[in-house]
Amino acid sequence: MKNLPVLNIEQFEEEKSLINFYSNDLGIHLKKNKAIVHKSHSHNFFLCVFFSEGNGIHEIDFNTYKVKTGSVFFLRPGQTHSWKFDSAPKGYIFFHTQDFYKFYFLNKELSQFPFYYSYKNPPNLLLISEERTEIELRFKEINNEYHKKLSYQNQKLVSLINLVYIDLSRIYSAIEPRKEVLSSSYLQTFNNLEKTIEQFYKTEKSANFYADKLSITTKHLNRITKATINKTTTEFITERLLLEAKRHIVHSKNSLSTTAEILGYDDYAYFSRLFKLKEGITPMDFRKKYNANI
Known part of the structure:
Protein backbone atom coordinates (compact mmCIF):
# COMPACT_ATOMS: atom_id res chain seq x y z
CA MET A 1 0.00 0.00 0.00
CA LYS A 2 2.27 2.77 -1.24
CA ASN A 3 -0.23 5.56 -0.55
CA LEU A 4 -0.93 4.84 3.13
CA PRO A 5 1.61 6.67 5.33
CA VAL A 6 3.35 4.43 7.87
CA LEU A 7 4.67 6.74 10.55
CA ASN A 8 7.90 6.27 12.50
CA ILE A 9 8.65 7.71 15.92
CA GLU A 10 11.59 9.69 14.50
CA GLN A 11 9.17 11.76 12.39
CA PHE A 12 7.61 13.33 15.45
CA GLU A 13 10.57 14.56 17.49
CA GLU A 14 13.80 14.39 15.55
CA GLU A 15 15.83 16.38 18.08
CA LYS A 16 15.24 13.84 20.85
CA SER A 17 17.80 11.14 21.45
CA LEU A 18 15.11 8.59 22.35
CA ILE A 19 14.11 6.97 19.08
CA ASN A 20 12.00 4.19 20.60
CA PHE A 21 9.71 6.37 22.70
CA TYR A 22 7.73 9.61 22.29
CA SER A 23 5.36 11.60 24.49
CA ASN A 24 3.64 14.97 24.23
CA ASP A 25 0.79 17.16 25.33
CA LEU A 26 -2.02 16.12 22.97
CA GLY A 27 -2.89 19.64 21.82
CA ILE A 28 0.75 20.41 21.01
CA HIS A 29 1.17 17.06 19.26
CA LEU A 30 -1.90 17.54 17.04
CA LYS A 31 -0.97 21.10 16.14
CA LYS A 32 2.64 20.24 15.40
CA ASN A 33 1.73 17.23 13.24
CA LYS A 34 -1.56 18.46 11.75
CA ALA A 35 -0.41 17.64 8.22
CA ILE A 36 -0.35 13.90 8.93
CA VAL A 37 -2.40 12.96 11.99
CA HIS A 38 -5.86 13.80 10.57
CA LYS A 39 -5.38 11.66 7.45
CA SER A 40 -5.59 7.87 7.49
CA HIS A 41 -2.22 6.41 8.42
CA SER A 42 -0.64 3.54 10.31
CA HIS A 43 2.29 3.23 12.72
CA ASN A 44 5.13 0.82 13.35
CA PHE A 45 4.75 1.31 17.11
CA PHE A 46 2.27 0.98 19.99
CA LEU A 47 0.22 4.12 20.73
CA CYS A 48 -1.76 5.19 23.79
CA VAL A 49 -3.70 8.47 24.05
CA PHE A 50 -5.75 9.98 26.89
CA PHE A 51 -8.37 12.74 26.41
CA SER A 52 -8.92 15.02 29.39
CA GLU A 53 -11.24 17.08 27.17
CA GLY A 54 -12.61 16.70 23.67
CA ASN A 55 -15.31 15.44 21.35
CA GLY A 56 -15.09 13.88 17.94
CA ILE A 57 -14.59 10.67 16.01
CA HIS A 58 -11.70 8.22 15.93
CA GLU A 59 -11.72 5.73 13.05
CA ILE A 60 -9.63 2.60 13.65
CA ASP A 61 -9.48 -0.10 10.97
CA PHE A 62 -12.82 1.06 9.49
CA ASN A 63 -14.63 1.03 12.83
CA THR A 64 -15.78 4.37 14.27
CA TYR A 65 -15.42 5.27 17.95
CA LYS A 66 -16.60 8.41 19.74
CA VAL A 67 -14.02 10.62 21.37
CA LYS A 68 -15.23 11.96 24.73
CA THR A 69 -13.73 13.45 27.85
CA GLY A 70 -12.05 10.50 29.57
CA SER A 71 -11.51 8.47 26.39
CA VAL A 72 -8.39 6.33 26.15
CA PHE A 73 -7.33 4.63 22.91
CA PHE A 74 -4.79 1.87 22.30
CA LEU A 75 -3.33 1.06 18.88
CA ARG A 76 -1.06 -1.77 17.87
CA PRO A 77 1.49 -1.60 15.00
CA GLY A 78 -0.13 -1.87 11.58
CA GLN A 79 -3.57 -0.58 12.51
CA THR A 80 -4.86 2.32 10.40
CA HIS A 81 -6.60 5.28 11.98
CA SER A 82 -7.63 8.93 11.60
CA TRP A 83 -9.15 11.65 13.79
CA LYS A 84 -12.00 14.16 13.34
CA PHE A 85 -12.59 16.57 16.22
CA ASP A 86 -15.58 18.81 16.91
CA SER A 87 -13.55 20.87 19.37
CA ALA A 88 -9.88 21.22 20.27
CA PRO A 89 -8.98 18.21 22.45
CA LYS A 90 -6.72 18.16 25.48
CA GLY A 91 -4.79 15.31 27.04
CA TYR A 92 -1.59 13.35 26.51
CA ILE A 93 -0.21 10.89 23.99
CA PHE A 94 2.72 8.50 24.03
CA PHE A 95 4.01 5.74 21.81
CA HIS A 96 6.84 3.27 21.86
CA THR A 97 8.24 0.28 20.04
CA GLN A 98 7.99 -3.34 21.12
CA ASP A 99 11.77 -3.35 21.68
CA PHE A 100 11.59 -0.42 24.09
CA TYR A 101 9.35 -2.41 26.40
CA LYS A 102 10.95 -5.82 25.90
CA PHE A 103 14.47 -4.54 26.61
CA TYR A 104 13.55 -3.88 30.24
CA PHE A 105 10.88 -6.56 30.72
CA LEU A 106 12.54 -9.55 29.10
CA ASN A 107 9.98 -12.12 30.23
CA LYS A 108 6.88 -9.99 29.61
CA GLU A 109 4.90 -9.32 26.45
CA LEU A 110 2.73 -6.31 25.70
CA SER A 111 0.04 -8.84 24.81
CA GLN A 112 -0.34 -9.50 28.54
CA PHE A 113 -2.45 -6.32 28.64
CA PRO A 114 -6.02 -6.98 27.43
CA PHE A 115 -6.17 -4.00 25.04
CA TYR A 116 -3.04 -5.26 23.23
CA TYR A 117 -3.90 -8.95 23.53
CA SER A 118 -5.87 -9.25 20.31
CA TYR A 119 -7.23 -7.16 17.46
CA LYS A 120 -10.61 -8.55 18.50
CA ASN A 121 -10.50 -6.72 21.83
CA PRO A 122 -11.92 -3.16 21.91
CA PRO A 123 -9.20 -0.53 21.35
CA ASN A 124 -10.82 2.04 23.61
CA LEU A 125 -11.85 2.79 27.17
CA LEU A 126 -14.01 5.52 28.74
CA LEU A 127 -12.94 6.55 32.23
CA ILE A 128 -15.27 7.91 34.89
CA SER A 129 -14.30 11.12 36.69
CA GLU A 130 -12.57 9.41 39.63
CA GLU A 131 -10.46 7.27 37.30
CA ARG A 132 -9.60 10.20 35.03
CA THR A 133 -7.82 12.13 37.78
CA GLU A 134 -5.42 9.32 38.62
CA ILE A 135 -4.78 8.28 35.01
CA GLU A 136 -4.17 11.87 33.92
CA LEU A 137 -1.49 12.19 36.60
CA ARG A 138 0.17 9.04 35.22
CA PHE A 139 0.22 10.42 31.68
CA LYS A 140 1.46 13.81 32.89
CA GLU A 141 4.32 12.17 34.79
CA ILE A 142 5.32 10.21 31.68
CA ASN A 143 5.29 13.37 29.59
CA ASN A 144 7.29 15.36 32.15
CA GLU A 145 9.91 12.63 32.38
CA TYR A 146 10.22 12.39 28.60
CA HIS A 147 10.95 16.11 28.23
CA LYS A 148 13.62 16.12 30.93
CA LYS A 149 17.23 15.07 30.37
CA LEU A 150 17.98 13.05 33.45
CA SER A 151 19.94 9.88 34.09
CA TYR A 152 18.08 6.55 33.97
CA GLN A 153 15.44 8.14 31.76
CA ASN A 154 14.64 5.00 29.76
CA GLN A 155 14.34 2.89 32.89
CA LYS A 156 11.93 5.32 34.49
CA LEU A 157 9.84 5.78 31.35
CA VAL A 158 9.34 2.07 30.80
CA SER A 159 8.45 1.66 34.48
CA LEU A 160 5.90 4.47 34.22
CA ILE A 161 4.23 3.09 31.10
CA ASN A 162 4.09 -0.34 32.72
CA LEU A 163 2.29 1.23 35.70
CA VAL A 164 -0.23 3.07 33.55
CA TYR A 165 -0.85 -0.09 31.51
CA ILE A 166 -1.51 -2.01 34.74
CA ASP A 167 -3.93 0.66 35.99
CA LEU A 168 -5.73 0.78 32.65
CA SER A 169 -5.85 -3.02 32.42
CA ARG A 170 -7.62 -3.22 35.78
CA ILE A 171 -10.26 -0.74 34.62
CA TYR A 172 -10.51 -2.35 31.17
CA SER A 173 -10.94 -5.85 32.59
CA ALA A 174 -13.69 -4.69 34.95
CA ILE A 175 -15.62 -3.07 32.07
CA GLU A 176 -14.94 -5.83 29.53
CA PRO A 177 -15.24 -9.00 31.65
CA ARG A 178 -14.93 -12.39 30.03
CA LYS A 179 -18.28 -14.11 29.62
CA GLU A 180 -16.68 -17.27 30.86
CA VAL A 181 -13.43 -18.19 32.52
CA LEU A 182 -11.09 -19.56 29.88
CA SER A 183 -8.08 -21.65 30.66
Missing part, protein backbone atom coordinates in the same frame (compact mmCIF):
# COMPACT_ATOMS: atom_id res chain seq x y z
CA SER A 184 -4.67 -20.07 30.22
CA SER A 185 -3.86 -22.74 27.63
CA TYR A 186 -6.84 -21.64 25.50
CA LEU A 187 -5.79 -18.00 25.69
CA GLN A 188 -2.17 -18.81 24.86
CA THR A 189 -3.18 -20.97 21.90
CA PHE A 190 -5.45 -18.22 20.60
CA ASN A 191 -2.63 -15.71 20.94
CA ASN A 192 -0.30 -18.06 19.02
CA LEU A 193 -2.98 -18.56 16.37
CA GLU A 194 -3.33 -14.82 15.83
CA LYS A 195 0.44 -14.44 15.45
CA THR A 196 0.58 -17.35 13.01
CA ILE A 197 -2.31 -15.98 10.94
CA GLU A 198 -0.53 -12.64 10.80
CA GLN A 199 2.48 -14.42 9.33
CA PHE A 200 0.74 -16.61 6.74
CA TYR A 201 -2.77 -15.30 6.00
CA LYS A 202 -1.94 -14.06 2.49
CA THR A 203 -0.91 -17.52 1.33
CA GLU A 204 -2.60 -19.95 3.74
CA LYS A 205 -6.33 -19.81 4.34
CA SER A 206 -7.28 -23.24 5.66
CA ALA A 207 -7.89 -24.04 9.31
CA ASN A 208 -5.97 -27.30 8.84
CA PHE A 209 -2.76 -25.41 8.05
CA TYR A 210 -2.92 -23.41 11.29
CA ALA A 211 -3.88 -26.42 13.37
CA ASP A 212 -0.81 -28.24 12.02
CA LYS A 213 1.38 -25.23 12.81
CA LEU A 214 0.11 -25.22 16.39
CA SER A 215 0.38 -29.04 16.68
CA ILE A 216 -3.29 -29.53 17.56
CA THR A 217 -6.30 -30.92 15.71
CA THR A 218 -8.52 -28.69 13.59
CA LYS A 219 -11.47 -29.68 15.76
CA HIS A 220 -9.71 -28.57 18.92
CA LEU A 221 -8.56 -25.32 17.31
CA ASN A 222 -12.16 -24.57 16.33
CA ARG A 223 -13.20 -25.31 19.90
CA ILE A 224 -10.69 -22.74 21.14
CA THR A 225 -11.70 -19.98 18.70
CA LYS A 226 -15.41 -20.58 19.42
CA ALA A 227 -14.78 -20.34 23.16
CA THR A 228 -12.53 -17.30 22.82
CA ILE A 229 -14.22 -15.11 20.17
CA ASN A 230 -17.32 -17.17 19.23
CA LYS A 231 -16.06 -17.70 15.68
CA THR A 232 -14.66 -20.66 13.78
CA THR A 233 -11.00 -20.65 12.80
CA THR A 234 -11.96 -20.14 9.15
CA GLU A 235 -14.12 -17.15 10.05
CA PHE A 236 -11.24 -15.64 12.01
CA ILE A 237 -8.82 -16.12 9.08
CA THR A 238 -11.33 -14.60 6.66
CA GLU A 239 -11.88 -11.56 8.89
CA ARG A 240 -8.14 -10.85 8.90
CA LEU A 241 -8.03 -11.14 5.10
CA LEU A 242 -10.98 -8.80 4.67
CA LEU A 243 -9.47 -6.20 6.98
CA GLU A 244 -6.31 -6.17 4.87
CA ALA A 245 -8.45 -6.08 1.73
CA LYS A 246 -10.22 -2.94 2.99
CA ARG A 247 -6.89 -1.29 3.75
CA HIS A 248 -5.67 -1.94 0.20
CA ILE A 249 -8.97 -1.03 -1.45
CA VAL A 250 -9.14 2.47 0.04
CA HIS A 251 -5.48 3.32 0.70
CA SER A 252 -3.77 2.17 -2.49
CA LYS A 253 -4.16 2.92 -6.17
CA ASN A 254 -3.83 -0.74 -7.10
CA SER A 255 -6.53 -2.24 -9.26
CA LEU A 256 -8.97 -4.43 -7.36
CA SER A 257 -7.71 -7.50 -9.20
CA THR A 258 -4.16 -6.67 -8.09
CA THR A 259 -5.36 -6.34 -4.50
CA ALA A 260 -6.99 -9.77 -4.78
CA GLU A 261 -3.71 -11.24 -6.09
CA ILE A 262 -1.71 -9.66 -3.25
CA LEU A 263 -4.03 -11.41 -0.81
CA GLY A 264 -3.66 -14.76 -2.56
CA TYR A 265 -6.75 -14.79 -4.78
CA ASP A 266 -5.94 -15.35 -8.46
CA ASP A 267 -9.65 -15.38 -9.31
CA TYR A 268 -10.95 -11.83 -8.76
CA ALA A 269 -14.55 -12.90 -9.26
CA TYR A 270 -14.26 -15.32 -6.34
CA PHE A 271 -12.62 -12.64 -4.17
CA SER A 272 -15.37 -10.16 -5.04
CA ARG A 273 -18.12 -12.67 -4.19
CA LEU A 274 -16.44 -13.46 -0.86
CA PHE A 275 -16.10 -9.77 -0.03
CA LYS A 276 -19.74 -9.05 -0.84
CA LEU A 277 -20.93 -12.11 1.07
CA LYS A 278 -19.13 -10.97 4.22
CA GLU A 279 -19.44 -7.18 3.88
CA GLY A 280 -22.74 -6.85 2.00
CA ILE A 281 -21.10 -4.67 -0.66
CA THR A 282 -18.70 -5.20 -3.56
CA PRO A 283 -15.05 -4.08 -3.31
CA MET A 284 -15.66 -1.32 -5.87
CA ASP A 285 -18.73 -0.02 -4.04
CA PHE A 286 -16.80 -0.15 -0.75
CA ARG A 287 -14.06 2.04 -2.27
CA LYS A 288 -16.60 4.52 -3.64
CA LYS A 289 -18.54 4.69 -0.37
CA TYR A 290 -15.42 5.22 1.74
CA ASN A 291 -14.00 7.92 -0.56
CA ALA A 292 -17.36 9.72 -0.62
CA ASN A 293 -17.28 10.02 3.18
CA ILE A 294 -13.77 11.45 3.42
Whole structure:
Protein backbone atom coordinates (compact mmCIF):
# COMPACT_ATOMS: atom_id res chain seq x y z
CA MET A 1 0.00 0.00 0.00
CA LYS A 2 2.27 2.77 -1.24
CA ASN A 3 -0.23 5.56 -0.55
CA LEU A 4 -0.93 4.84 3.13
CA PRO A 5 1.61 6.67 5.33
CA VAL A 6 3.35 4.43 7.87
CA LEU A 7 4.67 6.74 10.55
CA ASN A 8 7.90 6.27 12.50
CA ILE A 9 8.65 7.71 15.92
CA GLU A 10 11.59 9.69 14.50
CA GLN A 11 9.17 11.76 12.39
CA PHE A 12 7.61 13.33 15.45
CA GLU A 13 10.57 14.56 17.49
CA GLU A 14 13.80 14.39 15.55
CA GLU A 15 15.83 16.38 18.08
CA LYS A 16 15.24 13.84 20.85
CA SER A 17 17.80 11.14 21.45
CA LEU A 18 15.11 8.59 22.35
CA ILE A 19 14.11 6.97 19.08
CA ASN A 20 12.00 4.19 20.60
CA PHE A 21 9.71 6.37 22.70
CA TYR A 22 7.73 9.61 22.29
CA SER A 23 5.36 11.60 24.49
CA ASN A 24 3.64 14.97 24.23
CA ASP A 25 0.79 17.16 25.33
CA LEU A 26 -2.02 16.12 22.97
CA GLY A 27 -2.89 19.64 21.82
CA ILE A 28 0.75 20.41 21.01
CA HIS A 29 1.17 17.06 19.26
CA LEU A 30 -1.90 17.54 17.04
CA LYS A 31 -0.97 21.10 16.14
CA LYS A 32 2.64 20.24 15.40
CA ASN A 33 1.73 17.23 13.24
CA LYS A 34 -1.56 18.46 11.75
CA ALA A 35 -0.41 17.64 8.22
CA ILE A 36 -0.35 13.90 8.93
CA VAL A 37 -2.40 12.96 11.99
CA HIS A 38 -5.86 13.80 10.57
CA LYS A 39 -5.38 11.66 7.45
CA SER A 40 -5.59 7.87 7.49
CA HIS A 41 -2.22 6.41 8.42
CA SER A 42 -0.64 3.54 10.31
CA HIS A 43 2.29 3.23 12.72
CA ASN A 44 5.13 0.82 13.35
CA PHE A 45 4.75 1.31 17.11
CA PHE A 46 2.27 0.98 19.99
CA LEU A 47 0.22 4.12 20.73
CA CYS A 48 -1.76 5.19 23.79
CA VAL A 49 -3.70 8.47 24.05
CA PHE A 50 -5.75 9.98 26.89
CA PHE A 51 -8.37 12.74 26.41
CA SER A 52 -8.92 15.02 29.39
CA GLU A 53 -11.24 17.08 27.17
CA GLY A 54 -12.61 16.70 23.67
CA ASN A 55 -15.31 15.44 21.35
CA GLY A 56 -15.09 13.88 17.94
CA ILE A 57 -14.59 10.67 16.01
CA HIS A 58 -11.70 8.22 15.93
CA GLU A 59 -11.72 5.73 13.05
CA ILE A 60 -9.63 2.60 13.65
CA ASP A 61 -9.48 -0.10 10.97
CA PHE A 62 -12.82 1.06 9.49
CA ASN A 63 -14.63 1.03 12.83
CA THR A 64 -15.78 4.37 14.27
CA TYR A 65 -15.42 5.27 17.95
CA LYS A 66 -16.60 8.41 19.74
CA VAL A 67 -14.02 10.62 21.37
CA LYS A 68 -15.23 11.96 24.73
CA THR A 69 -13.73 13.45 27.85
CA GLY A 70 -12.05 10.50 29.57
CA SER A 71 -11.51 8.47 26.39
CA VAL A 72 -8.39 6.33 26.15
CA PHE A 73 -7.33 4.63 22.91
CA PHE A 74 -4.79 1.87 22.30
CA LEU A 75 -3.33 1.06 18.88
CA ARG A 76 -1.06 -1.77 17.87
CA PRO A 77 1.49 -1.60 15.00
CA GLY A 78 -0.13 -1.87 11.58
CA GLN A 79 -3.57 -0.58 12.51
CA THR A 80 -4.86 2.32 10.40
CA HIS A 81 -6.60 5.28 11.98
CA SER A 82 -7.63 8.93 11.60
CA TRP A 83 -9.15 11.65 13.79
CA LYS A 84 -12.00 14.16 13.34
CA PHE A 85 -12.59 16.57 16.22
CA ASP A 86 -15.58 18.81 16.91
CA SER A 87 -13.55 20.87 19.37
CA ALA A 88 -9.88 21.22 20.27
CA PRO A 89 -8.98 18.21 22.45
CA LYS A 90 -6.72 18.16 25.48
CA GLY A 91 -4.79 15.31 27.04
CA TYR A 92 -1.59 13.35 26.51
CA ILE A 93 -0.21 10.89 23.99
CA PHE A 94 2.72 8.50 24.03
CA PHE A 95 4.01 5.74 21.81
CA HIS A 96 6.84 3.27 21.86
CA THR A 97 8.24 0.28 20.04
CA GLN A 98 7.99 -3.34 21.12
CA ASP A 99 11.77 -3.35 21.68
CA PHE A 100 11.59 -0.42 24.09
CA TYR A 101 9.35 -2.41 26.40
CA LYS A 102 10.95 -5.82 25.90
CA PHE A 103 14.47 -4.54 26.61
CA TYR A 104 13.55 -3.88 30.24
CA PHE A 105 10.88 -6.56 30.72
CA LEU A 106 12.54 -9.55 29.10
CA ASN A 107 9.98 -12.12 30.23
CA LYS A 108 6.88 -9.99 29.61
CA GLU A 109 4.90 -9.32 26.45
CA LEU A 110 2.73 -6.31 25.70
CA SER A 111 0.04 -8.84 24.81
CA GLN A 112 -0.34 -9.50 28.54
CA PHE A 113 -2.45 -6.32 28.64
CA PRO A 114 -6.02 -6.98 27.43
CA PHE A 115 -6.17 -4.00 25.04
CA TYR A 116 -3.04 -5.26 23.23
CA TYR A 117 -3.90 -8.95 23.53
CA SER A 118 -5.87 -9.25 20.31
CA TYR A 119 -7.23 -7.16 17.46
CA LYS A 120 -10.61 -8.55 18.50
CA ASN A 121 -10.50 -6.72 21.83
CA PRO A 122 -11.92 -3.16 21.91
CA PRO A 123 -9.20 -0.53 21.35
CA ASN A 124 -10.82 2.04 23.61
CA LEU A 125 -11.85 2.79 27.17
CA LEU A 126 -14.01 5.52 28.74
CA LEU A 127 -12.94 6.55 32.23
CA ILE A 128 -15.27 7.91 34.89
CA SER A 129 -14.30 11.12 36.69
CA GLU A 130 -12.57 9.41 39.63
CA GLU A 131 -10.46 7.27 37.30
CA ARG A 132 -9.60 10.20 35.03
CA THR A 133 -7.82 12.13 37.78
CA GLU A 134 -5.42 9.32 38.62
CA ILE A 135 -4.78 8.28 35.01
CA GLU A 136 -4.17 11.87 33.92
CA LEU A 137 -1.49 12.19 36.60
CA ARG A 138 0.17 9.04 35.22
CA PHE A 139 0.22 10.42 31.68
CA LYS A 140 1.46 13.81 32.89
CA GLU A 141 4.32 12.17 34.79
CA ILE A 142 5.32 10.21 31.68
CA ASN A 143 5.29 13.37 29.59
CA ASN A 144 7.29 15.36 32.15
CA GLU A 145 9.91 12.63 32.38
CA TYR A 146 10.22 12.39 28.60
CA HIS A 147 10.95 16.11 28.23
CA LYS A 148 13.62 16.12 30.93
CA LYS A 149 17.23 15.07 30.37
CA LEU A 150 17.98 13.05 33.45
CA SER A 151 19.94 9.88 34.09
CA TYR A 152 18.08 6.55 33.97
CA GLN A 153 15.44 8.14 31.76
CA ASN A 154 14.64 5.00 29.76
CA GLN A 155 14.34 2.89 32.89
CA LYS A 156 11.93 5.32 34.49
CA LEU A 157 9.84 5.78 31.35
CA VAL A 158 9.34 2.07 30.80
CA SER A 159 8.45 1.66 34.48
CA LEU A 160 5.90 4.47 34.22
CA ILE A 161 4.23 3.09 31.10
CA ASN A 162 4.09 -0.34 32.72
CA LEU A 163 2.29 1.23 35.70
CA VAL A 164 -0.23 3.07 33.55
CA TYR A 165 -0.85 -0.09 31.51
CA ILE A 166 -1.51 -2.01 34.74
CA ASP A 167 -3.93 0.66 35.99
CA LEU A 168 -5.73 0.78 32.65
CA SER A 169 -5.85 -3.02 32.42
CA ARG A 170 -7.62 -3.22 35.78
CA ILE A 171 -10.26 -0.74 34.62
CA TYR A 172 -10.51 -2.35 31.17
CA SER A 173 -10.94 -5.85 32.59
CA ALA A 174 -13.69 -4.69 34.95
CA ILE A 175 -15.62 -3.07 32.07
CA GLU A 176 -14.94 -5.83 29.53
CA PRO A 177 -15.24 -9.00 31.65
CA ARG A 178 -14.93 -12.39 30.03
CA LYS A 179 -18.28 -14.11 29.62
CA GLU A 180 -16.68 -17.27 30.86
CA VAL A 181 -13.43 -18.19 32.52
CA LEU A 182 -11.09 -19.56 29.88
CA SER A 183 -8.08 -21.65 30.66
CA SER A 184 -4.67 -20.07 30.22
CA SER A 185 -3.86 -22.74 27.63
CA TYR A 186 -6.84 -21.64 25.50
CA LEU A 187 -5.79 -18.00 25.69
CA GLN A 188 -2.17 -18.81 24.86
CA THR A 189 -3.18 -20.97 21.90
CA PHE A 190 -5.45 -18.22 20.60
CA ASN A 191 -2.63 -15.71 20.94
CA ASN A 192 -0.30 -18.06 19.02
CA LEU A 193 -2.98 -18.56 16.37
CA GLU A 194 -3.33 -14.82 15.83
CA LYS A 195 0.44 -14.44 15.45
CA THR A 196 0.58 -17.35 13.01
CA ILE A 197 -2.31 -15.98 10.94
CA GLU A 198 -0.53 -12.64 10.80
CA GLN A 199 2.48 -14.42 9.33
CA PHE A 200 0.74 -16.61 6.74
CA TYR A 201 -2.77 -15.30 6.00
CA LYS A 202 -1.94 -14.06 2.49
CA THR A 203 -0.91 -17.52 1.33
CA GLU A 204 -2.60 -19.95 3.74
CA LYS A 205 -6.33 -19.81 4.34
CA SER A 206 -7.28 -23.24 5.66
CA ALA A 207 -7.89 -24.04 9.31
CA ASN A 208 -5.97 -27.30 8.84
CA PHE A 209 -2.76 -25.41 8.05
CA TYR A 210 -2.92 -23.41 11.29
CA ALA A 211 -3.88 -26.42 13.37
CA ASP A 212 -0.81 -28.24 12.02
CA LYS A 213 1.38 -25.23 12.81
CA LEU A 214 0.11 -25.22 16.39
CA SER A 215 0.38 -29.04 16.68
CA ILE A 216 -3.29 -29.53 17.56
CA THR A 217 -6.30 -30.92 15.71
CA THR A 218 -8.52 -28.69 13.59
CA LYS A 219 -11.47 -29.68 15.76
CA HIS A 220 -9.71 -28.57 18.92
CA LEU A 221 -8.56 -25.32 17.31
CA ASN A 222 -12.16 -24.57 16.33
CA ARG A 223 -13.20 -25.31 19.90
CA ILE A 224 -10.69 -22.74 21.14
CA THR A 225 -11.70 -19.98 18.70
CA LYS A 226 -15.41 -20.58 19.42
CA ALA A 227 -14.78 -20.34 23.16
CA THR A 228 -12.53 -17.30 22.82
CA ILE A 229 -14.22 -15.11 20.17
CA ASN A 230 -17.32 -17.17 19.23
CA LYS A 231 -16.06 -17.70 15.68
CA THR A 232 -14.66 -20.66 13.78
CA THR A 233 -11.00 -20.65 12.80
CA THR A 234 -11.96 -20.14 9.15
CA GLU A 235 -14.12 -17.15 10.05
CA PHE A 236 -11.24 -15.64 12.01
CA ILE A 237 -8.82 -16.12 9.08
CA THR A 238 -11.33 -14.60 6.66
CA GLU A 239 -11.88 -11.56 8.89
CA ARG A 240 -8.14 -10.85 8.90
CA LEU A 241 -8.03 -11.14 5.10
CA LEU A 242 -10.98 -8.80 4.67
CA LEU A 243 -9.47 -6.20 6.98
CA GLU A 244 -6.31 -6.17 4.87
CA ALA A 245 -8.45 -6.08 1.73
CA LYS A 246 -10.22 -2.94 2.99
CA ARG A 247 -6.89 -1.29 3.75
CA HIS A 248 -5.67 -1.94 0.20
CA ILE A 249 -8.97 -1.03 -1.45
CA VAL A 250 -9.14 2.47 0.04
CA HIS A 251 -5.48 3.32 0.70
CA SER A 252 -3.77 2.17 -2.49
CA LYS A 253 -4.16 2.92 -6.17
CA ASN A 254 -3.83 -0.74 -7.10
CA SER A 255 -6.53 -2.24 -9.26
CA LEU A 256 -8.97 -4.43 -7.36
CA SER A 257 -7.71 -7.50 -9.20
CA THR A 258 -4.16 -6.67 -8.09
CA THR A 259 -5.36 -6.34 -4.50
CA ALA A 260 -6.99 -9.77 -4.78
CA GLU A 261 -3.71 -11.24 -6.09
CA ILE A 262 -1.71 -9.66 -3.25
CA LEU A 263 -4.03 -11.41 -0.81
CA GLY A 264 -3.66 -14.76 -2.56
CA TYR A 265 -6.75 -14.79 -4.78
CA ASP A 266 -5.94 -15.35 -8.46
CA ASP A 267 -9.65 -15.38 -9.31
CA TYR A 268 -10.95 -11.83 -8.76
CA ALA A 269 -14.55 -12.90 -9.26
CA TYR A 270 -14.26 -15.32 -6.34
CA PHE A 271 -12.62 -12.64 -4.17
CA SER A 272 -15.37 -10.16 -5.04
CA ARG A 273 -18.12 -12.67 -4.19
CA LEU A 274 -16.44 -13.46 -0.86
CA PHE A 275 -16.10 -9.77 -0.03
CA LYS A 276 -19.74 -9.05 -0.84
CA LEU A 277 -20.93 -12.11 1.07
CA LYS A 278 -19.13 -10.97 4.22
CA GLU A 279 -19.44 -7.18 3.88
CA GLY A 280 -22.74 -6.85 2.00
CA ILE A 281 -21.10 -4.67 -0.66
CA THR A 282 -18.70 -5.20 -3.56
CA PRO A 283 -15.05 -4.08 -3.31
CA MET A 284 -15.66 -1.32 -5.87
CA ASP A 285 -18.73 -0.02 -4.04
CA PHE A 286 -16.80 -0.15 -0.75
CA ARG A 287 -14.06 2.04 -2.27
CA LYS A 288 -16.60 4.52 -3.64
CA LYS A 289 -18.54 4.69 -0.37
CA TYR A 290 -15.42 5.22 1.74
CA ASN A 291 -14.00 7.92 -0.56
CA ALA A 292 -17.36 9.72 -0.62
CA ASN A 293 -17.28 10.02 3.18
CA ILE A 294 -13.77 11.45 3.42
